[in-house]
Amino acid sequence: MAASRRSGSPRSPSVSTPPGYACLVFDYRYFGASGGEPRELLSVRRQLEDWRAAVSYARTVEGVDPARVVLWGTSFAGGHVIRTAADDPRIAAAIAQCPFTDGIASAAALDPVASLRMAPRVVRDLVAALRDRPPVRVPAYGDPGEVALMTAPDVAPGVRALIASAGIEEPPHHVPARIALEIPRYRPGRRAKDVRCPILFCVCDRDTVAPARATLRHARRAPQAEIRRYDHGHFTIYSGDAFEEVVADQLAFLAAKVPLGN
Structure with missing residues (x-):
């Protein structure tokens, strides 16, 4: 602005x-x-x-x-x-x-079990990047218990409500899993x-x-x-x-x- x-x-x-x-x-x-x-x-x-x-x-x-x-x-x-x-x-x-x-504070607020379940996909995506292959993707958001970057109870309903209020179709939200390594370090x-x-x-x-x-x-x-x-x-x-x-x-x-x- x-x-x-x-x-x-x-x-x-x-x-x-x-x-x-x-x-x-x-x-x-x-x-x-x-x-x-x-x-x-x-x-x-x-x-x-x-x-x-x-x-x-x-x-x-x-x-x-x-x-x-x-x-x-x-x-x-x-x-x-x-x-x-x-x-x-x-x-x-x-x-x-x-x-x-x-990023450390945000990572600490995540479900530790979900974070552990994310780890194998992160490793596979890093290997895919090194080999110049298509990324291994994970949802950017999901419901509690799902494997996704954000799974707090208010996240998925909040994102979906915003999308609905904008009157648009849900945009792509499956992202390369390596993103999970960027967030805590920032x-x-x-x-x-x-x-x-x-x-x-x-x-x-x-x-x-x-x-x-x-x-x-x-x-x-x-x-x-x-x-x-x-x-x-x-x-x-x-x-x-x-x-x-x-x-x-x-x-x-x-x-x-x-x-x-x-």
């Missing part, structure tokens, strides 16, 4: 953006409309490269002030926001919504102390994917952190009254930190 002196935005989102804010949305490589094989491969290094490329592009868009680029990310992308802001001192402000901040919250711009952390106290305790510990180390806490789970803030509450807080933050007309 970038502050701009023009009204409107480059594309019409489902929720109106405030006049003067332009929003840039992109797909990571391997996902959505972007290219790359194998599909649905999560690579932290490459996703961070995509964030840097998106920021660089945003600064070239006509009518956008390159000194007033704001980062916004949710869940895993919320962690990328922290890393990107820490590495780029030109970022004007950032918003991290229910951010993934600590701890973007440790870079919060290096974020010099104002940053808003929207934390869900009942988050089963990105545990709030770890997020709060990291967030408090950011020099210009503002923290808002919500009595919600990881998926409930995307709709209804919870959505309206968090969006109101984010718009107020933008108005205070990156006001229009300056």
Whole structure:
């Protein structure tokens, strides 16, 4: 997101953006409309490269002030926001919504039995990658007891509710099993102390994917952190009254930190 002196935005989102804010949305490589094989491969290094490329592009868009680029990310992308802001001192402000901040904390919240059942598939997928063969895939989410990356009781219902509310078919969610090794090693919250711009952390106290305790510990180390806490789970803030509450807080933050007309 970038502050701009023009009204409107480059594309019409489902929720109106405030006049003067332009929003840039992109797909990571391997996902959505972007290219790359194998599909649905999560690579932290490459996703961070995509964030840097998106920021660089945003600064070239006509009518956008390159000194007033704001980062916004949710869940895993919320962690990328922290890393990107820490590495780029030109970022004007950032918003991290229910951010993934600590892979160890997230891994500790998983069902240990399900994690053990995942291990053989991870090994087989790593071997497949070395031999340049199709990946061994696992579901990104599933019900408790199933072999999947996320199996907390609220995960599958939460994802399916979001898909239903968007009115789309369920997208591919079987991902290369090697992803299970990326997640525990990623701890973007440790870079919060290096974020010099104002940053808003929207934390869900009942988050089963990105545990709030770890997020709060990291967030408090950011020099210009503002923290808002919500009595919600990881998926409930995307709709209804919870959505309206968090969006109101984010718009107020933008108005205070990156006001229009300056």
